[in-house]
Amino acid sequence: MADVWVIGGGLAGSLLALALAERGARVRLLDPAPAQETLASSSAVAVARASALSYGGVPWWAGPPDDLGALMATAPACWQRLEARHGPLGWRPCGLRLRWEGGESPAEIASIEAALAGVQALAGRHLPAAAVLEPSSRVPRSGSLRLPYGRVDGRCLAAALPLALERAGVERQRAHAGPLLAGPLPADQVVLAAGASCRSLLPALPERLRVSWAGLLAVEDAAACSPLLPAELAGGDEIVMPLLGQRQGLEARAAQLQGEEWVVDAGLAPWGKGLLLGQTTLVRAGLAKGEPPDPLRLEAALRNALAAIDPRLAEVRAPFHQAPVSFTSPGGPLVGPVAGRPGLWVFAGFSGPFALVPPLAPLLAAAIGGDRNALARLPGC
Ligand SMILES: Cc1cc2nc3c(=O)[nH]c(=O)nc-3n(C[C@H](O)[C@H](O)[C@H](O)COP(=O)(O)OP(=O)(O)OC[C@H]3O[C@@H](n4cnc5c(N)ncnc54)[C@H](O)[C@@H]3O)c2cc1C
Secondary structure, eight states, X not given: OOEEEEEOXXXXXXXXXXXXXXXXXXXXEEOSSOTTOSOOOOSSSOBOOHHHHOXXXXXXXXXXXXXXXXXXXXXXXXXXXXXXXXXXXXXXXXXXXXXXXXXXXXXXHHHHHHHHHHHHHXXXXXXXXXXXXXXXXXXXXXXXXXXXXXXXXXXXXXXXXXXXXXXXXXXXXXXXXXXXXXXXXXXXXEEEOOGGGHHHHOTTSOTTEEEEEEEEEEESOHHHHGXXXXXXXXXXXXXXXXXXXXXXXXXXXXXXXXXOEEEEEEEEEEETXXXXXXXXXXXXXXXXXXXXXXXXXXXXXXXXXXXXXOGGGGGOOOOEEEEEEEEESSSOOEEEEOTTOTTEEEXXXXXXXXXXXXXXXXXXXXXXXXXXXXXXXXXXX
């Protein structure tokens, strides 16, 4: 197999590099960030790669009812296979707790009921009936629903990936790739896997590839904060999310935005010995990544929303970090060749990448290796 350069060493670029190496390609992985970076800070605003700040939730049962959703459903098996080959990467089954409160008005109760029914229909396609409770006839004002889920611990993954890449023979280069202007490529095959920076490398990528800015509080030592957590959230290996999360809705209307909009979703996720608390999501009109948003008002809004889980959480001493995240709206991720540029490929814009990247990376690696049918079943990629 030919020489392949993969630009971007986050979740997407790293798992693709492993899949390419497994097929015998000579792979060079370019990324300016240190291999083991989890959180880096620039002068005024703490900014990280999305993979370092992620909850790492594996929404394997939450995909669309098509071939892409069927691939997502294989994510737990894919992570187990990756671990059998490369050693522990942080995969573990866990719970997903969806919380709601404030169901006062008939309209609020109706949206809670609709959201519960939607989640239960999604989960019911893959989970045994016993794991998916029927919606009760009367929804309480506040409550939570716990479902089986999976997660990949970001701290563990960040520590394990550099070793796995080295053992697989992937050459890592700390370098910032420049824009891929017309002209010869620097290698036989080049893959753009630079997340939110893909467009600055190739402005002509499809319009549906967009960028949001996510923000959260990163607690290094959860023991210091567990006395602050309500009993049902402390110590459990659970990802907690609001049932009526707003991030997906904001991303879905990204193409219609006239200006900047942001939302706050008060969730939390285990993160090594620590906790991630948040998140804020800011989307701007247009396609450019732009500068990180001013963190002050976003952090204040996030602390305010966390107070809904427990007022003491608003006071947790933890830094606010931000990361640019690539997503697609409308349509599926960008996985495949770039039209009109033989040898150039793109791998970005996932919704639920911790469930999508593990099954998609081997398919894209096969396509790069010359298998013309490898990506044939992917809708809208
Ligand atoms: C708070 C938060 C919670 C999340 N929760 C979940 C979740 O529960 N489940 C889930 O599936 N997803 C979740 N996500 C989304 C997920 O983390 C990201 O979509 C995913 O990590 C993106 O991976 P990536 O490799 O595409 O991009 P990134 O991780 O951003 O990696 C891109 C890499 O490209 C590099 N790069 C940029 N420019 C260049 C250049 N010019 N040359 C070379 N390299 C370059 C960067 O340094 C970076 O390392 C969450 C994200 C956030 C921020």
